[in-house]
Each structure stands twice: as C-alpha cells, then as structure tokens.
Amino acid sequence: MASLRDLKRQIGSVKNIAKVTEALQTVSAVKFRKAEARVKKARPYADNVEEMMRDVARSASGDSPLLAGREVNRIVVATLTADRGLAGGFNAQVLRRTAQFRAEKGREAELGQVASGRKAVAFFRFRNVELEEVYTGFTDTPTYEKAREIGRALTGLFEDEKADEVYLVYNRFESALTQRPVLKRLIPVATEEAEGEEERERDDNLAYMEYVPDPETVLEQLVPRYVETMVWQALLEGAAGEHGARMTAMKNATDNANDLAKNLTLQMNKARQAQITGEIIEIAAGADALAAG
Amino acid sequence: MAEDRQQGGGGRVLFCRIITPEKLVYDGEANLVMARIADGDIGVMVDHAPLVSSAEIGDVRVREGEELHVFATSDGFFKVAENLVQVLVEEAVAADEIDTDAAGNQVEEAERELSEVSEGDEDGERKRAEIDRKRRMGENLLRVAGNYA
Numbered sequence: 382m383a384s385l386r387d388l389k390r391q392i393g394s395v396k397n398i399a400k401v402t403e404a405l406q407t408v409s410a411v412k413f414r415k416a417e418a419r420v421k422k423a424r425p426y427a428d429n430v431e432e433m434m435r436d437v438a439r440s441a442s443g444d445s446p447l448l449a450g451r452e453v454n455r456i457v458v459a460t461l462t463a464d465r466g467l468a469g470g471f472n473a474q475v476l477r478r479t480a481q482f483r484a485e486k487g488r489e490a491e492l493g494q495v496a497s498g499r500k501a502v503a504f505f506r507f508r509n510v511e512l513e514e515v516y517t518g519f520t521d522t523p524t525y526e527k528a529r530e531i532g533r534a535l536t537g538l539f540e541d542e543k544a545d546e547v548y549l550v551y552n553r554f555e556s557a558l559t560q561r562p563v564l565k566r567l568i569p570v571a572t573e574e575a576e577g578e579e580e581r582e583r584d585d586n587l588a589y590m591e592y593v594p595d596p597e598t599v600l601e602q603l604v605p606r607y608v609e610t611m612v613w614q615a616l617l618e619g620a621a622g623e624h625g626a627r628m629t630a631m632k633n634a635t636d637n638a639n640d641l642a643k644n645l646t647l648q649m650n651k652a653r654q655a656q657i658t659g660e661i662i663e664i665a666a667g668a669d670a671l672a673a674g
Numbered sequence: 675m676a677e678d679r680q681q682g683g684g685g686r687v688l689f690c691r692i693i694t695p696e697k698l699v700y701d702g703e704a705n706l707v708m709a710r711i712a713d714g715d716i717g718v719m720v721d722h723a724p725l726v727s728s729a730e731i732g733d734v735r736v737r738e739g740e741e742l743h744v745f746a747t748s749d750g751f752f753k754v755a756e757n758l759v760q761v762l763v764e765e766a767v768a769a770d771e772i773d774t775d776a777a778g779n780q781v782e783e784a785e786r787e788l789s790e791v792s793e794g795d796e797d798g799e800r801k802r803a804e805i806d807r808k809r810r811m812g813e814n815l816l817r818v819a820g821n822y823a
Contacts (some may be wrong), residue, residue, distance in 0.1 A: 422697045429693060429762055433726065478681060525764065526694045537800065563781050590755070593727035602728050603751065613695050 385656065388649040389655045392518075392642055399638035406465065406631035413557060413624035418507060420554060420617045430603075430610040434570060438602055446564040447539075447604045450546070450569035455491045456545035457513065458536060460505075461551040462498035463623040469630035471552060471560060471623055472500040478562040479550045493544060497531060497616075513538070514662065521623060523616035525609075531616075532609030540566045547612060554618035557625035564616075621666050627662055680761040688720040690736050692745055692766045699745065699766040706737040707759045711752045724755040731810050733769075733818050734761050744769040746818035748811050767821035769813065777815035784809035 409533050438448055460479045462472040466646075483492055496502045497516040505512055519527050538544040547568040553561040565571070592599050692700040707718045709725040721785045729752040736743040750763030761822045791798055 386691070420694075423695055425691075425694045425698055426695045427761060429753075429760060430751075433753060437726065529697070533800070533804070590724045590726060593725060598753075599726055599728060600711070606751070612696065666774070 385649060385652050388645055388652060389584050392530040392649065393640050395642045395645060399635050399642065399647075402631045402638060406628055409628035409631060413621065414618070416522075416624050417554075420614075420621050423614065425513075426560040427570050427610050427614045430607055434603060434607045436590065437592070437600050438570060439594055440592060441600045442592065443489050446569065447600065448569055449455035450507055453545045455493060455544050456546045456548065457493035457535070457538050458548045458550060459494060459495040459514075459531070459612075460496065461619050462496075462500045462504075462520070463619065464499040464517055464553035466500060467630060468623055468626040469633075471626035471630075472504075473500070474560075474562045475500065475550055475552055476504045477628070478564060481619040482548070482550065482564055484666060487661045490545075493538070495531075495535065495660050498619075512605075513543075520616070521620055523613070523620055525613055525652035528613035529609050529615055532612045534606065535612070536605045536608050544568075549615055550624045554566060554588070554622040560618075560626055565611065566616065567611055568604070570604060570607060574673060624669050679720075684715070686720050688718070688757050688759065690717045690724075690763045692734060692747070692763070694763060694766050696809050698714045699768075700736065700743065702736075702738060704759065706735075706740050708735040708737075709733075709747075709752055709761065716740075716752075717731070718754050718759050720757060722754050722757075722759075726751070728752065729761060729763055731814050733814075733822075734766070741797075744818065744822040746772060748814075765811065767818075770817050772815050772819040774816060774819050777812045777819070780812035781809055781816070784812060 391546055416660065460475060464642050466472060479494075483494075487490060491514050494505055494510050494516045496505055496512050498520045499517045502512065502515055502517060514531070516531055535544075535547050539547055546566065549565045549567050551563060551565075553563040554560055585603065679785060685695045688704050688707070689702040690702065691698065705719065709716055709718075710732040712730070716727075729747060730799045731749050734745045734747050736745075740823075745747070745766045745768055747761065747763045748765040750757060750761065753760045753762070784805050788802065789808065791801050791805065
C-alpha cells in the first residue's frame, strides 16, 4: 500500500486536475451556447440557399458539369476539424471517416486533400499526405469570410480541373452530447430528390418561375455560393460541436477526477487508521511488557 | 415560415425577408420592394410573378406604409414567390447603421492591396476580382450612407 505522504500528494494533484477540467468545462459551456445560437441564426440563409439550389437544378438544362459531373480522375476531400483537442472523439471520428473514404476511393481515382483545423493538418502531415490547402486558427469562432475563402478555393479546384469531385467531411452538430461525422458531396451538386404531395405542389408552382437572365446563368452564380454556404454551415456546426464535445469530455474528466479523489481519500484514511492502530498496539504491547516486568 | 407564406398568399400582403449568413436582417410586410438584379432595377409589389435572379451590389429599399427601409447590400440572390420576397446576400446593413469610417478604410485597404497583386501571379485574376469586390462593397456602403442616412 502506498505511503500516507504519497497518497496525500496524489489527492492534491487529482484535485488540481479536477479544478482545471471544471474551468474548461465552464468556459466551453459559455462558448457552446454562443456557437449554438450562431448555428440557429444561420439556418434560414442556408436553408434558402439549399432550396434555391434544388429549384434551379431542376429548371436548368442537365448538361452542366456542376450538376451532371464529368469523368472522375481526381477527387478532392476537404476535412474540417477543430484547432484544439481535449474534446473526446470529436476530431478523431471525422479523421477516421476521411481515412475510410480515402481508402475506398483511392483505387479509383487520384486523391487530393484539403484540411481545415490544426488537428486535421497534423493528422495528414504525420501520414505524409500532401495538403492542397490549409486553413487554421479560426475553428472555434469561424467567420463567413473564411467560409468564403475555403468555398472559393474548392470551386476553383473544380473549375481548373484539379478536381472532378469535391467532398466535405465534417461533424454534424446534433446536440452537446452527439456530433456525427458526415460526408457530403459538394460538387457536382448533389440535390436530394424531394418527394411527397407538398413537393409536387411546389413543383407545379415552380413551372411558372422565371429566371433572370436564365436558369443556367443563375446556376453558375449559385453553385459557388452554395459551396460557400455548405462550408459555412459545416464550420458553424463544427464550432458548436467542438465546444459541446469539449464540455461533455471535460464534465466526464471532472467527474472521474472527483471519483478518483474520493477513492484516494478513502485509501488514505484507511492507511492512517492502520498506522494509528499499529501505534496503539505497539504502545499497549509496551505497557503490557512493563506491567509484566 | 409556412404560416407567413399562407398569410401572404391569401391575404394579398407582400412579405420581405433580407437574409445574410449571419442572421435575418429584415423580416416584415412591404408594399414595395426595390432592388437591382441581373437585368436592372426591379420593383416588386403584391402578387408579383415568381422570379429568381442574382442581386447586384447596391441597395434594397423596402417601402412599408409611410416608412422606407434602406439596406446597403452585397451581391447575392433575389427571389419572389408566393408573395414573399427573399433577398439572400452576404452582407446587408441598414442605411442608418453604416459605419462610414470602416467602409472608407475598407476601400483604401482594397485599393492598396489591388496595387500589390503581382501580374505574374497564377491566381492573380481571382485575387484581383475578390479585392475589387471588397472595394466596390465599401464604396457602395459609403454611397448608401451618403444618400439615405
């Protein structure tokens, strides 16, 4: 059994850890609430851009490579992680998803990789994966300007034929407890086919929609904006997810540290009691010996 | 959102929403919405035919009764459907909230950067277009502030 002094020191350091993790948890909780509010505020824009994208895609003639795609020789994957760790599996799950996807597609086409967030950059550098674009230093409070920069770069890769398909891997924010890694094709634009009565009614209304100057031009202008918006949404959800994941991870860490401190305290008390008992026995034995003598 | 539209359609009232990536800038009834789209200025009143177009850097003016709300807007998209006008732009600032100092700095900064982009740069064309856009947006802010604030 560890000595009393060792136990005391251990308890001290465990309690210190608990203090640090608790502070991180509190900070993350505040940041999380802010980030979550930003996600909610950004939703109307993203929803509308997506809806417009769907409408325009259905109206435009189908031969645009932005929609129909072209022969795939090179695929670019953009992976978004956080800049910092201490967030449980948050970064790892996105990176794992990316690695899995790269392994799937690696045989069919040449791969390119774009990384946002220090964790992603470190992951790919360590594995000697060449990075086409690197973005760091903003993941916990992203700005639209950054999303625009990344979006433009991704659209640019497609336009310059350095990529025939562009994918985005990021953490979809579901709650502070759950973030799910998601893979999404950005270009060619993958519009989900809408179904149901309501949608069909909308289709009828769409037939009268006038595009100025024409659907193809609007489409060409809309796609870069759509890509930016998807990146923006992903960055915002990533930020909220990061803070949420850190909050949860730090809560667990704090709880663990507190449990550990409790156990150690119990152990220490036992050790102290054993020591006192030992001393008493010694004294009693000594007294007995004297009395007998 | 759905209720708004129904109300808009049935009650013959036009609604206008100006939406940026950050937030909903304007959301309300309107008698007339004026903006600049791909083929020139447009004025939208109630029961306008459905339309989608790009929006140019400029201003969006919303007349609501006696009031006129003016917003300096960046480029984006303009959509009219079922008595709802939606302006999707990257930036939209109410005319009386424009920070003219910041806008002036933005123009100066863009002009300086524009002169720094080297000719031989591979991405020069794109970079220049981006910076030029920043300059035009700054100028637009100043113009709107000058005219309406």
